[in-house]
Every structure is written in C-alpha cells, then in structure tokens.
Amino acid sequence: MRTTTVGDVKVLLPDLEPDGLDTTTNLGGGITEALVNGAARRRSVAFSECTLTNGAWSSCRLPRIALRSCDLAGLELDSCQLDGTDLRGSRLQGLKTPLDNLRGVTVGEDQLPDLTRLTVAALDLTVRND
Structure with missing residues (x-):
C-alpha cells in the first residue's frame, strides 16, 4: 500500500506501478479499495458518476461536497x-456507516429504501411480514 495526496486529502492505495497510471482529475473510472484518512475541510468539491466502492473513509470532514450519481x-x-x-x-x-455520519446529508426520495435498510441494520431491528 502507498499513500498519495489529492489536494488536502491523503489516500491509501493498493500497490500499483505509478508508471502504469494516468494522472487525472476525472475520477469517472472509479477509485476502489482506497482509504481516505483525515481529509481536510474542502469547499465546492463534486464527484459525479464515479465509483467509490469497497473503500474506507476514516476521520474525514467533508462538509458540503457533492457525491452525485456515484x-x-x-x-x-x-x-x-x-x-x-x-x-x-x-x-x-x-453503504457501511453509523447513522450519525449521515447527519445533515441530502438524499433523493428514491434512496429512502437503502437508508431504511441501513437504519434497520444499525438499530438491529427485526422486520416481519406476519
């Protein structure tokens, strides 16, 4: 694993050969299995139509960013x-997160089923059909 910095954000990435990677500001191809640790306060940052799956963000402070259609x-x-x-x-x-991490986020009505599943799991609720 190696650490790289994008702006003020440190990202821990799998061992990849830097010569085989392209520098880009377009993350449409996705970042996978990355650890974002201690991200600094950012403003006017938007990620659109990107893949941020199977990663871990820890101790980050990212108010007012946009993760649209990701x-x-x-x-x-x-x-x-x-x-x-x-x-x-x-x-x-x-998505794996304590509910408190989602305080104050904006979601669409179509995302409510996913948030419901997250809430049911976080609260260890039993849901029955009978």
Missing part, C-alpha cells in the same frame, strides 16, 4: 462529518 456500495465511513453533503442519485445499497 456508486458507494460497500464504502465504509468511520467518524466522518458529511453535514451538507449532497448524495442524491448515488447508490447507497451496502
């Missing part, structure tokens, strides 16, 4: 502050 399946959020973050259109199925 695939967040399997993303783990630990001790993150996302107040004011726009998650509309993003795939939340399989």
Whole structure:
C-alpha cells in the first residue's frame, strides 16, 4: 500500500506501478479499495458518476461536497462529518456507516429504501411480514 495526496486529502492505495497510471482529475473510472484518512475541510468539491466502492473513509470532514450519481456500495465511513453533503442519485445499497455520519446529508426520495435498510441494520431491528 502507498499513500498519495489529492489536494488536502491523503489516500491509501493498493500497490500499483505509478508508471502504469494516468494522472487525472476525472475520477469517472472509479477509485476502489482506497482509504481516505483525515481529509481536510474542502469547499465546492463534486464527484459525479464515479465509483467509490469497497473503500474506507476514516476521520474525514467533508462538509458540503457533492457525491452525485456515484456508486458507494460497500464504502465504509468511520467518524466522518458529511453535514451538507449532497448524495442524491448515488447508490447507497451496502453503504457501511453509523447513522450519525449521515447527519445533515441530502438524499433523493428514491434512496429512502437503502437508508431504511441501513437504519434497520444499525438499530438491529427485526422486520416481519406476519
């Protein structure tokens, strides 16, 4: 694993040969299995139509960013502050996070089933059909 910095964000990435990678500001191809640790306060940051699956964001503070129409399946959020973050259109199925990390985010009505599943799991509720 190696650490790289994007702006003020440190990202821990799998061992990849840097010569085989392209520098880009377009993350449409996706970042997978990355650890974002201690992200600094950012403003006017938007990720659109990107893949951020199976990663782990820890101790991050990312208020008012936009993660629009991104695939967040399997993303783990630990001790993150996302107040004011726009998650509309993003795939939340399989998102792993304490509910408190989602305080103040904006979601679309179509995401309510995924948030319901997350809430049921977080509260260890039993749901029955009878």
